[in-house]
Amino acid sequence: MEATKITPKEFIDYECQHSRAAKNEWVYSINPEFSKYRINSSEFLAKEVYPTYRVDESGEKLTTVYEDKKAIPITFTKLSARKELVSSLLSDGYESNNDTVVAYHCTKCCVWVIKDGIHRLITWSVNGENRIITVYQVSSCDWSRACVDMPNYCKCSNK
Numbered sequence: 001m002e003a004t005k006i007t008p009k010e011f012i013d014y015e016c017q018h019s020r021a022a023k024n025e026w027v028y029s030i031n032p033e034f035s036k037y038r039i040n041s042s043e044f045l046a047k048e049v050y051p052t053y054r055v056d057e058s059g060e061k062l063t064t065v066y067e068d069k070k071a072i073p074i075t076f077t078k079l080s081a082r083k084e085l086v087s088s089l090l091s092d093g094y095e096s097n098n099d100t101v102v103a104y105h106c107t108k109c110c111v112w113v114i115k116d117g118i119h120r121l122i123t124w125s126v127n128g129e130n131r132i133i134t135v136y137q138v139s140s141c142d143w144s145r146a147c148v149d150m151p152n153y154c155k156c157s158n159k
């Protein structure tokens with residue numbers, strides 16, 4: 001896997017077109033770096049990669065409410081094993097053949113949060129499909145000023 005450095009503009013253009021929620025949270029990160037790379041989806045999901053869906057306090061439902069501080073992050077790998085949680089997600093009508101995802105990455109605690117492409121990654125993961133995907137990534141070693149999704153995943157921020 002070879003990452004290519006891209007300009008903030010290239011990242012912004014892609015993110016604005018594709019990501020529906022919480023755009024540009026990276027503006028609060030320190031010295032963000034932007035890159036783009038191709039990787040096998042299974043290799044990518046073997047890392048600590050999270051959807052912006054978390055498991056709510058009951059442990060039985062997914063939530064996208066980032067303000068919910070009691071919800072628990074669940075990786076794609078763990079989520080794909082929870083068929084009852086995944087089924088609601090996969091039946092909500094989002095389908096796309098796009099092979100590109102948007103990832104926010106903390107280089108310090110090594111977590112990735114997917115801002116676009118969640119349904120596709122989950123579908124492939126559940127079906128055991130290994131695809132070559134393109135990742136648009138913004139990386140920073142400091143997300144402590146971020147205030148949407150990242151505080152719910154980054155283990156170094158707000159602590």
Ligand SMILES: [Zn+2]
Pocket residue numbers: 106107108109110111143154155156157
């Ligand atoms: Zn972190």
